[in-house]
Structures are given as structure tokens and as C-alpha cells.
Amino acid sequence: MSKPPLLDCNLHDYLEIACLFRYRVRLIMTDHSVIEGKAITTGATGGEEYLALLVAGETLTLPVHRLASITALTPGARFGEIRLR
Helix, strand or coil: CCCCCCCCHHHHHHHHHHHHCCCEEEEEECCCCEEEEEEEEEEEECCEEEEEEEECCEEEEEEHHHEEEEEECCCCCCCCEEECC
16 A cells, blocks of 8 residues: 655645644645634654644644645735645
8 A cells, every 4th residue: 555645845834834823724625625723733643644623622633645725714824825736
């Protein structure tokens, strides 16, 4: 079984910025579902990168390879919409 593709470093930086400043973000997943929440941290487990998002008091860990785009919803954020795929 092959590992999922890694996200380019320059795009991964946007995830790190969102987590550093705890931005509220809107994620569009590769299956076109939409998830909104507060970016908490990134990490890796079993060779798969993930983004942890706080949604309605619950932490979701979302595989980075399933993210199509991220949009910062926090006013004054350092980025807007970033297409990841």
C-alpha cells in the first residue's frame, strides 16, 4: 500500500500559520464536503500528515491529503483562500 502524497512545504506553511494564530478556517475536502472550525495543530501518525481542527468543542484530525482548500475566516488573517489540490 502506498503512502498518501505529501503536501508541498510552501502550502504546508499556511496550515502552520493557521494553527499558530488559531485561525477560524473553512476547509473544502477533496470529496467537496465543507468543515469549519479553529485550527489547532498539525502532525503525523503512521506516515500520514493531519490537521487538527476544533469543531463544536470536539477535536477532529483531518488527513492533509484530503484537503482541497483552506480559507482563513478570522478577520485580519495573513491569507485568504489557498488551494491545496
